[in-house]
Amino acid sequence: MADVTWTPEGEKLFAKLLAAVPEAMREPIKPKLIQMLAQRAGSGSIDEAAIKTMVQEDLPEPQKSALMQAIGMQAPPQQEGPVLEWSGKSEIMFELMLGEVPEGMRSIFRGKLSAVIAQKTQGGAVTDDHVNAVVNEIVPEPFKSNILKKFKTLGDFDPAIIAAIVERFGTSRDKLMFIMHAVQDEIGYLPREAMLAISDKTGIPVSAIYSVASFYKAFRLQRPGAHHVKLCCGTACHIHDTAGVGREIEHKIAASPGVSIEKTLCLGCCDCAPVVEIDGKVYKGAEAQAKIDSITLG
Numbered sequence: 001m002a003d004v005t006w007t008p009e010g011e012k013l014f015a016k017l018l019a020a021v022p023e024a025m026r027e028p029i030k031p032k033l034i035q036m037l038a039q040r041a042g043s044g045s046i047d048e049a050a051i052k053t054m055v056q057e058d059l060p061e062p063q064k065s066a067l068m069q070a071i072g073m074q075a076p077p078q079q080e081g082p083v084l085e086w087s088g089k090s091e092i093m094f095e096l097m098l099g100e101v102p103e104g105m106r107s108i109f110r111g112k113l114s115a116v117i118a119q120k121t122q123g124g125a126v127t128d129d130h131v132n133a134v135v136n137e138i139v140p141e142p143f144k145s146n147i148l149k150k151f152k153t154l155g156d157f158d159p160a161i162i163a164a165i166v167e168r169f170g171t172s173r174d175k176l177m178f179i180m181h182a183v184q185d186e187i188g189y190l191p192r193e194a195m196l197a198i199s200d201k202t203g204i205p206v207s208a209i210y211s212v213a214s215f216y217k218a219f220r221l222q223r224p225g226a227h228h229v230k231l232c233c234g235t236a237c238h239i240h241d242t243a244g245v246g247r248e249i250e251h252k253i254a255a256s257p258g259v260s261i262e263k264t265l266c267l268g269c270c271d272c273a274p275v276v277e278i279d280g281k282v283y284k285g286a287e288a289q290a291k292i293d294s295i296t297l298g
């Protein structure tokens with residue numbers, strides 16, 4: 001772009017325009033803007049008029065309206081964003097997406113992006129897939145990667161669950177175990193994303209939460225399978241398992257992807273030892289073997 005020339009006003013307005021572009025995009029987008037301006041200016045210098053025309057006619061929404069406003073142009077009338085019905089994590093994802101937009105431009109983006117989503121939903125509820133599609137189709141790099149990375153921290157559960165539980169127990173560290181148990185009861189296990197969310201809501205370092213989760217056998221870090229087996233490793237069960245039933249069960253479950261296993265301490269039925277708990281019910285002896293066979297073979 002060495003042969004591009006500017007009028008003093010044009011140069012000043014271009015600097016204002018660039019300043020309004022989010023910092024991470026400023027350098028990558030600068031040559032493209034200059035190229036568009038050079039085409040607009042033809043053989044002349046780039047002046048204010050060329051910049052305004054380029055912004056108004058060459059840029060896509062919602063960037064167009066936001067940048068028109070930033071350089072003092074009359075932006076197209078802002079329509080109230082449509083009222084959307086959210087489902088799953090879609091609303092939180094939408095807010096995360098908006099969080100990447102500079103604050104001064106956020107209201108314009110909110111309205112425009114809501115309208116894009118409304119077109120996709122055709123009157124139905126907004127799903128996670130709708131928001132994902134908007135990010136993938138509209139959002140430029142590096143924002144797209146940042147946003148998609150943040151989406152991954154949400155996990156496959158409704159973050160409102162964590163918020164409600166922390167609200168119930170409070171944020172003090174001595175309530176951490178209660179919070180973790182309640183989250184596991186709701187979600188079925190304690191995924192990494194849930195621990196991050198607990199940390200975020202309580203201010204307790206995630207390393208401390210992970211230490212507790214990995215220390216106590218009561219917490220499950222892996223998603224339970226369609227069937228969940230608790231293999232008792234308490235003293236009575238260990239001593240009475242002369243036939244190696246526990247080991248056999250472990251082998252069968254290892255070869256059955258839909259069945260998860262958790263080694264646990266005393267299940268409270270020592271007089272029937274050795275025992276296993278399968279989907280919440282305690283079995284012993286031949287009954288346990290038959291049930292294990294039915295879920296691993298069936």
Ligand code: FES
Binds near residue numbers: 275
């Ligand atoms: S040790 Fe297994 S039930 Fe008590």
